[in-house]
Amino acid sequence: MRSQQQWTAKWIWVSGAKDLNDVYAEARKVFEVGPSIKRAKLRISANQAYKLYLNGEELGRGPAPSDLAWMSFDTYEVADRLSRGSNVLAIVANNFGTGEIVTNQLQGPGGLICQLDLYDSEAAHEEPLQTIASGTEWKCRRSPRWKANASRLHLWGGYREIFDVAREDGWERIDYDDSGWPDAEVVAGAEEPGSPWPRLLPREIPFLRRTLVRPASVVSSEPFLGGLAFAEAALTDSPENALTMDASKPGELTAGYLRLRC
Secondary structure (H helix, E strand, C coil): CCCCCCCCCEEEECCCCCCCCCEEEEEEEEEEECCCCCEEEEEEEEECEEEEEECCEEEEEECCCCCHHHEEEEEEECHHHCCCEEEEEEEEEEECCCCCCCCCCCCCCCEEEEEEEEECCCCCCCCCCEEEECCCCCEEEECCCECCCCCECCCCCCECCCECHHHCCCCCCCCCCCCCCCECEEEEECCCCCCCCCCEEECCCCCCCCCCCCCCEEEEEEEECCEECCHHHHHCCCHHHCCCEECCCCCCCCEEEEEEEC
């Protein structure tokens, strides 16, 4: 019997992009779940950051900061999030790359690893009935939502994050068609000696707590490559009042700056 902690998943990334800087990778895997599943444990890590979705809902972000030789992974119990029949795991991960940085903390090639073990028993030491493990059968693309070749902020940190909301396409949902996506590239085995990540260790610190703080008023707004048509839309969740901008230069990136009071 193999240990529940044994990894069968592989480190994967966008094909041909593991040595590129500032890559946002999106990976997907559709899988089936039968009626007998009682427990489901998911383990995940990435170099350097991930956001995890299951059936279109965000589950968490990570991993904890760690040295590449002692890579931290996160564990989620997800049985109550699974549906009988088709399900989808979706992960977006960002890699800073190997560019020079003063602190030398965000180095190494791009990679993410994910393994979901499904059990038909609540017993702690049973073998999984089914395992969904990252590998070449996963789909993986370079995200079209983040602008490529963005400039560096400074030598102490990463790159500017320029996100195009208009490129959202529902890639994390179960009904999304990923048949046109390329297959993922395996860049290393789990805990493979000589790889960039030769060890995987459970998270040793709590997850960061995230609290949504809503702005109370708009202090000022400043257009940039366009005009802010309705700055107060930032104060509401209503889709009818989404933040809109009038582009003065069609075809160029439209953006603006808001100062908000919370």
